[in-house]
Each structure stands twice: as structure tokens, then as C-alpha cells.
Amino acid sequence: MESNRFDLVVIGAGIAGLTAAALATAESRKVALVSIGVGSLAQESCTMGPRQLEALPAEDDLDRAIGFFQEMCASAGCAFDGDRAQVCQLPTLMGSLQPAVLASRTVLNSALRAEQPTLIAGIGGLSGFDAQFLAEQLNRAAHTLDATPVFSATRIALPIALGIPVTAVRMAQAFDRDAAFRELFAASLHSAAKGFARVLLPGVLGLYSTDAQLAEFERMAGCQLGELPTLPPSIPGLRLYNRLIEHLRAQGIEFFAGYPVNQLEIADGVCTSVSIASPGRSHRLRAGAVILASSVGCRALLKGELDVDQYQRPINAQHVPVAHNLFAGCTDGKPGAHARTPAGRILAGYCAAANVCARKEEYAAR
Numbered sequence: 001m002e003s004n005r006f007d008l009v010v011i012g013a014g015i016a017g018l019t020a021a022a023l024a025t026a027e028s029r030k031v032a033l034v035s036i037g038v039g040s041l042a043q044e045s046c047t048m049g050p051r052q053l054e055a056l057p058a059e060d061d062l063d064r065a066i067g068f069f070q071e072m073c074a075s076a077g078c079a080f081d082g083d084r085a086q087v088c089q090l091p092t093l094m095g096s097l098q099p100a101v102l103a104s105r106t107v108l109n110s111a112l113r114a115e116q117p118t119l120i121a122g123i124g125g126l127s128g129f130d131a132q133f134l135a136e137q138l139n140r141a142a143h144t145l146d147a148t149p150v151f152s153a154t155r156i157a158l159p160i161a162l163g164i165p166v167t168a169v170r171m172a173q174a175f176d177r178d179a180a181f182r183e184l185f186a187a188s189l190h191s192a193a194k195g196f197a198r199v200l201l202p203g204v205l206g207l208y209s210t211d212a213q214l215a216e217f218e219r220m221a222g223c224q225l226g227e228l229p230t231l232p233p234s235i236p237g238l239r240l241y242n243r244l245i246e247h248l249r250a251q252g253i254e255f256f257a258g259y260p261v262n263q264l265e266i267a268d269g270v271c272t273s274v275s276i277a278s279p280g281r282s283h284r285l286r287a288g289a290v291i292l293a294s295s296v297g298c299r300a301l302l303k304g305e306l307d308v309d310q311y312q313r314p315i316n317a318q319h320v321p322v323a324h325n326l327f328a329g330c331t332d333g334k335p336g337a338h339a340r341t342p343a344g345r346i347l348a349g350y351c352a353a354a355n356v357c358a359r360k361e362e363y364a365a366r
Contacts (some may be wrong), residue, residue, distance in 0.1 A: 005286040006032040006254070007354055009274045010329070011261050012294030012303075014039025016283070016349030017341055018244050018328045019065070020291050022072050023353040029109030031240045032285055033248070033277060034256045044237040044342060046080075046104035050087055053101065053344040065104070065350035066343065076247035077210035077241050079105045088112065089145065091228055093129070093202065095137025096144065104236045105211060110200050110226030114136075114147045119196040121189065122155040122220075125166035128230055129202040131155060151200075154192050171204040172235045186220035193223040203227040203235035208242050257281070264290065264301050264326070269273045271323040289356045293349055294330035295339075304333060311355045312348070327352040 001201040006029075010021045013035030021033045056062050066084070073080040082088070082102035088111040089097040097112060108205075122131035130152040139149035160181050162170045174181045193199050205214060205227060218225050229236050249255065256276055263275040263282070271290045274281040292314070298306055302314055302322065312328050315323040329352035331339055339348040 001113040004284065005288075006030050007288045007290075008032070008291065008353070009034060009285050009287040010040060010270070010291045010293055011035075011274065011297055012292070013037070013042060013241075013245075013255075013257070014293065014337055014345060015044070015069075016329045016339065016352075017291070017293030017343040018248065019069055019346050019349035020353040022244075022248055022251070022295055023068060023350055025248065025253055027353075029357065030217070030252075030353075032254045032256060032259055032287075034285070035260075035294075036258065036260050038233075038238065038241050041237040041241040042233040042346065044204075044234055044240075045092075046234065046236045046240055046342075047081075047090060047098070047100040048102040048160070048184065048341070048343045049098065049100050050084075050144050051099075053084065055341075056344055061351055062343075062347055065347045068350060069164065070102075070347045072244065072247070072304075073104075073240070076243040077212065078243040079211050081105050091133075091134065091138050091263050093230055095134050095141065097138065098340045099143045104240055106203075106205060106214060106225060106227040107236050108226075108295075109198070109224055110228055112142060112145075112147060113150070114196075116150055116194055116198060117152065118150050118198045118200060119150055119193055120153050121192055122153070123162075123171070123202065123204070124155060124157045124165075125162075126158075126168065126171065126202060126204075127165075129228070132230075134200075142292075142342070145361060153195075156188045156192050159188055161269050163304040167206075168230050168235050169203055169206050169233065172207045172238075174203060176208050181200040182217060182362070183220070186217055189221040189223065189225075191295070192249055193221065196223060198224045198226060200226045200228055204231045205235070205239075207235065207238050210243065255266060257299070259283075261297060261301065264323075266323045269324050273327045287325075289325040289327065290323075290327040291327045291352045293352070293358065295330040298328060298330050312352050313355075323354075327355055 120131040135151040135153035242359045262277040265273045329349040
């Protein structure tokens with residue numbers, strides 16, 4: 001088999017593309033994933049609200065898609081927890097409470113809990129996170145839900161100088177690479193958290209941390225820790241992305257990152273290859289099937305808006321598939337509509353890959 005030939009080429013490394021690539025790999029496909037960057041996860045708060053799920057079609061497919069995504073995250077060491085039947089209230093950076101049913105574990109740890117005193121800890125030098133303001137606003141928000149106000153505020157000093165400006169990304173990088181930083185940070189939290197079983201922080205707990213590593217840090221700090229995603233880039237979102245990338249690499253997916261796809265080669269109703277705009281000359285990947293998992297890339301490559309058939313294949317003005325082995329992993333099945341929520345993108349990526357895998361012989365690399 002040619003080294004540049006794949007059963008499936010997925011374009012886009014957001015939550016849809018990662019889900020699609022993972023499902024195809026689980027079905028023993030040879031998969032390539034092409035992306036310019038980290039996709040939508042850098043902007044995500046890593047939560048799913050009940051309205052996201054209620055707005056989506058195909059309940060059985062949705063259950064399978066969300067279940068598969070949660071299993072993938074757990075295997076990658078970055079659990080996506082919650083209960084779709086149990087709505088919780090998650091604090092936001094603006095001091096409001098938003099309903100959610102599923103979230104990354106540290107984000108879910110921040111959920112409002114009646115009667116549990118909770119400390120919000122600001123960090124010296126880190127702008128955009130005002131613990132006192134958040135405590136006041138969240139107590140008001142809790143009162144409107146007939147919940148007992150439980151939030152207090154404090155401010156802790158940076159354990160080690162990081163230079164200027166202090167950003168969530170720089171703190172997360174220090175958390176990953178510097179054991180002394182983590183130990184001093186945990187000691188500061190331990191001291192500040194006396195009398196509190198839980199502390200909420202801005203999202204700074206590493207770009208690559210596993211759940212096991214975060215559990216050990218909580219043990220050192222002596223309390224449960226919740227994260228509030230700050231302004232993009234989202235540290236919990238980037239952590240989820242990085243953990244999933246490492247996991248999918250280990251599963252055998254080949255990544256082509258940093259350069260856009262500039263052409264789909266389509267002849268006689270078949271997409272035969274994908275051309276990547278790499279330096280010098282384009283790099284060509286031969287494909288048994290292709291999934292477009294980026295709405296921006298999809299519009300650019302197909303030169304317009306997107307309608308799809310029942311198998312999520314893009315169709316032309318005559319309602320004929322552009323190519324019988326080309327699928328849209330960026331639409332949840334509604335004609336002309338792109339999946340705009342994390343839940344919708346997971347469903348879109350999952351269903352596109354399922355449609356590819358349903359026809360094993362036709363889309364197998366040779």
C-alpha cells in the first residue's frame with residue numbers, strides 16, 4: 001500500500017474532525033487528519049447544555065455519538081463527565097450561571113452546589129479574572145435560583161515569577177513543565193483553602209495534564225479544584241485537544257498539521273485525492289473517502305453553501321452528490337446548516353464517519 005494512501009482523509013481538527021477520525025480508526029481504517037491548527041477547541045468552554053442536545057435530531061445516533069466521544073476522552077485521560085438527565089449550573093467568567101449536562105471534569109467541578117462553601121481564587125498579575133466580582137455576582141445569581149449563596153473570594157500570589165504579561169497560557173505552560181511551580185502553587189492553594197472543600201480557579205491547570213495528574217495536584221492542594229475558562233484560548237479546551245491528539249496518534253492516525261488543503265481532486269463522481277498547500281509543492285494524499293469537518297474549509301473547497309443528502313454527502317444544484325465518497329462532517333444533517341455547537345459537531349463527525357465505515361470495501365485503501 002502506498003504510504004500516502006488512506007482509507008479516509010479527514011479535513012479539520014476540531015471536535016468533529018477528531019471524532020470522525022477516531023471512529024474510523026476504531027473500525028480499522030487507515031486515517032489521515034489534515035488541519036491548519038487546533039480548530040474550535042481553542043475557543044470552547046468544554047461544556048454542553050441541555051438545549052444543545054434537545055435541538056439535535058436522531059436521538060439514537062446522538063446517544064451513540066456522545067457515548068463514543070466520552071469513551072474517547074476517558075481513554076485519552078481527559079474525562080468528559082456529567083449526566084444528560086441531570087442539569088447543573090456552571091459559573092461563567094461574567095459571574096452568571098449557565099445550565100450544563102456534560103463538561104470536562106475540572107470545568108464540571110465548578111458547578112453550583114447548594115450549602116457547599118466555595119472559594120474563588122484570583123491569581124496575582126493575571127488580568128481578566130476578578131475573584132471578588134465573581135463571588136458577588138455568583139452569589140446574586142445563586143439567590144435568583146433560590147440557592148444559598150456559597151461563594152467567597154481571595155487572591156493568591158504567583159508561586160514563581162513568569163515575566164510580563166502573566167497569561168493563562170504562560171501559567172499552564174509552567175504548570176506542565178515545572179514541578180517546583182506545581183508544588184508551590186499547591187502549597188498556596190492549601191494555605192488559602194482552609195475551611196473550604198473546593199476552590200475555583202481560572203483555567204490554568206496545564207495544557208497536557210491528565211486526569212490522574214490533576215487528581216494528584218488536588219491531593220497536594222488539599223481540596224477539590226474547579227476551573228472557569230477565561231477568554232480564548234481556552235486552557236481546558238486546549239488541554240482536551242492535546243490529550244486527544246496524543247491518544248489518536250497512539251491509535252495510528254497520521255497528522256498533517258500547519259497547512260491548508262487547497263484542492264479536492266474529483267473525477268467521474270469520485271474524490272480521488274486531497275492536495276495540501278505545503279512549502280515548495282503541494283503534498284498529495286490519495287483517499288478512499290474524504291470527510292470535510294471544517295465549515296470554513298468546506299465552503300472554500302466546494303465554492304459555496306452546503307446542502308447534503310441523507311448520507312451527509314454534499315450535493316450540487318441538481319441535488320446530485322459532488323462525489324459519492326465525499327462527506328460533510330460539519331453539518332448535523334439539516335440542509336444548508338452547519339453544526340454550531342459542540343454536541344452538533346460531535347454528532348456530525350460521528351455520523352459522517354459511520355457513513356464511510358458502512359461501506360468498507362468501497363472506501364478501502366488499496
